[in-house]
Amino acid sequence: MSDCIFCKIAKGEIPSRKAYEDDRILAFYDLDPQAPVHILLIPKTHIAGADELTEENSGVVAHIFCVASRLARELGLENGYRIVNNCGADGGQSVRHLHFHLLGGRSMAWPPG
Ligand code: 5GP
Ligand code: ZN
Numbered sequence: 001m002s003d004c005i006f007c008k009i010a011k012g013e014i015p016s017r018k019a020y021e022d023d024r025i026l027a028f029y030d031l032d033p034q035a036p037v038h039i040l041l042i043p044k045t046h047i048a049g050a051d052e053l054t055e056e057n058s059g060v061v062a063h064i065f066c067v068a069s070r071l072a073r074e075l076g077l078e079n080g081y082r083i084v085n086n087c088g089a090d091g092g093q094s095v096r097h098l099h100f101h102l103l104g105g106r107s108m109a110w111p112p113g
Pocket of ligand 2: 001004005006008046096
């Protein structure tokens with residue numbers, strides 16, 4: 001997707017502060033952090049959102065969760081953390097490239113607003 005901001009970040013065309021990278025995914029720090037630790041994890045291939053996941057393309061989600069868990073451990077979030085996916089307009093998704101927020105370093109409210 002040529003006009004997708006997260007595809008551009010995945011390709012290095014837009015700079016980001018990286019937390020982890022491999023051939024399938026990128027984890028980078030959110031520009032507008034909502035917690036002391038706020039990292040976005042994305043697949044490098046364009047999937048618009050959770051509503052576009054299929055049996056064929058969803059394997060990367062398991063990998064993202066494993067890396068998120070490892071990053072949380074490495075960043076000292078032993079008290080817990082939250083992994084969030086916003087999907088579509090009502091879900092509050094502002095960037096239509098599948099991403100998971102890893103939030104930690106403070107206590108989280110439930111239910112979310
Ligand atoms: P959403 O609202 O779609 O779930 O989350 C999108 C997130 O991407 C927001 O938390 C926003 O701060 C972050 N974001 C948007 N543009 C950029 C960018 O260019 N760089 C980084 N690092 N984060 C971004
Ligand atoms: Zn994209």
